[in-house]
Structure formats: structure tokens, C-alpha cells
Amino acid sequence: MSLQTDVEDLWQRKQDGLTADDASAEDLTVLDEFLAALEAGDVRAAEKQGEEWIANEWVKQGILLNFGLRHTAEREYGGVTYHDVLPLRKTDDLNDRGTRNTPDGTTIRRGAYLGEDCIMMSPSFVNIGAHVGDGTLIDSADTVGSCAQIGENVKLGANTLIGGVLEPVEDAPVIVEDGVSLGAGCRVTSGFVVGENSVVGENTLLTPRIPVYDLVEEEVLYGELPANRRAFQRFVESSVSEHEMIDGGAFKPAVVATHIEEETLEATEREDALRE
The missing domain is CATH 2.160.10.10 (Hexapeptide repeat proteins)
Structure with missing residues (x-):
């Protein structure tokens, strides 16, 4: 299955009642792979087709799933405690670019x-x-x-x-x-x-x-x-x-x-x- 198919399947299950409490390790792996693809520039929330910009609905679905299928956790950044469903992005790849x-x-x-x-x-x-x-x-x-x-x-x-x-x-x-x-x-x-x-x-x-x-x-x-x-x-x-x-x-x-x-x-x- 492709990443898009995996995300769309997870989205449908979310519509059918899947919650953060129900999400499996495999489900969270799909979400992690999706975030990595965004960070690498392999997938985008919108792309230009001809003269018009079109939203990639499945990409926006994947982003919303990361909010809906994860629990808020206490995290640290720069000595400050904050609470979110996701950590901040690692930046060790930026220097190479x-x-x-x-x-x-x-x-x-x-x-x-x-x-x-x-x-x-x-x-x-x-x-x-x-x-x-x-x-x-x-x-x-x-x-x-x-x-x-x-x-x-x-x-x-x-x-x-x-x-x-x-x-x-x-x-x-x-x-x-x-x-x-x-x-x-x-x-x-x-x-x-x-x-x-x-x-x-x-x-x-x-x-x-x-x-x-x-x-x-x-x-x-x-x-x-x-x-x-x-x-x-x-x-x-x-x-x-x-x-x-x-x-x-x-x-x-x-x-x-x-x-x-x-x-x-x-x-x-x-x-x-x-x-x-």
C-alpha cells in the first residue's frame, strides 16, 4: 500500500470512530512516515496544476490525523515546558541544505x-x-x-x-x-x-x-x-x-x-x- 492509501484508510477509520486511545503502534508509524515525507518535501498540502493551485486533500487529512490520533504530552524546548501532540521538528538536516x-x-x-x-x-x-x-x-x-x-x-x-x-x-x-x-x-x-x-x-x-x-x-x-x-x-x-x-x-x-x-x-x- 502507498502512503496516500494508508492515510486515506486511517482517515476513514477515524470517521468511523477511531480515537487516540484506539490507535495502534502501526497506525502511529503511518503518521510518523507521513510527517517525515512532509519534512523531506516529498508530499505537499497543495500543488499547482496548470494555472490553479489545488489542495491535496489526503495530505491535509494526514495532518489532521496527527492531531486526532495522538495524546497531548509534556515536552521541553529551550528550557521551557510546553504541551502538544507533537514534538518540534528536528533541524539537523538544515545545515546540509x-x-x-x-x-x-x-x-x-x-x-x-x-x-x-x-x-x-x-x-x-x-x-x-x-x-x-x-x-x-x-x-x-x-x-x-x-x-x-x-x-x-x-x-x-x-x-x-x-x-x-x-x-x-x-x-x-x-x-x-x-x-x-x-x-x-x-x-x-x-x-x-x-x-x-x-x-x-x-x-x-x-x-x-x-x-x-x-x-x-x-x-x-x-x-x-x-x-x-x-x-x-x-x-x-x-x-x-x-x-x-x-x-x-x-x-x-x-x-x-x-x-x-x-x-x-x-x-x-x-x-x-x-x-x-
């Missing part, structure tokens, strides 16, 4: 993948199921949520939040494609897709509930930022602006996307020089 995580607060949960030549600054956190591509920078105070797919040569500015999407299992997670630069304080949530080589300004919120005004193609989009865009947060007039209770009008957040300007590219190239 040229990936570095600075001390005092870089936390990687089991089931997360970091590629080659990544930099993970402290404090930062990468959750289970996340896939971080080669050459990507995770800056201080960043969070990469469960199942998020981060491409190669991505720059996550300090204090950036990449949201996690675990359930429902058929929903694609947050996607940040290759070459993207997110400014400090950005938030990307709820399965939003950031197209490759885009540059996003500081403190921009990217979520399917906020419109993206793409001035390049002159269209309004939800849930995605096209490739090769410069994007930033703005506020547009709200439909409740004329309500008598709101003196001076009301405004709602929006994202404006334009062509990438030459000076924007020069700024990102200067950041690249710091890594060389």
Missing part, C-alpha cells in the same frame, strides 16, 4: 519543509504542513501558517503573517509564489494567492474578502494578486458612506495593484546583495 535558523526563537513544528539556502530569523514560526522554497527569507516575528505554500526566493518582511488553512480539507491554503517580496507587517490569509515576482507594500492585508483593484488589466479581483504587480493598501468609499450616523463618510480597505516600477526592483536587488 545551507539553510540557517538563528538562535533564541526560531520554531519549526513537525511536518514543515524548508528548502535550500533559506534564512529563518528569530523569533519566527513555521507550522505543520508548510512548504518553504529554496532561497526564501523568513524575517523576525514572522508566522508561516499550517499548509501555507511559500515559493523560492521569497522575502517575508518582519512581522508578516501567512495564515494557515487546514479545514475544510478541500480548500487550498495560502500561496506565495516564487520571487515575491512582502513588506513588513503584511497579512495574507484564507487561501489568498500572491502571484510570482510581485512586490507588496508594508502593512498590506491580502484576503479574499478585500477587493484587489488591478490597474494593469483594469479589473477587480478577489482572492488573488496577479503576477508581476506592485501592490499596496488603500481605502475606498464604503456603501454605507451616506448613512446619517456616519459624519464624514465611511471607507473600507482595498488593495491597489500596478506595474512594478524600476525603483521597486532596485530596492529588492539591494536586499539580495545582503545575502551574498
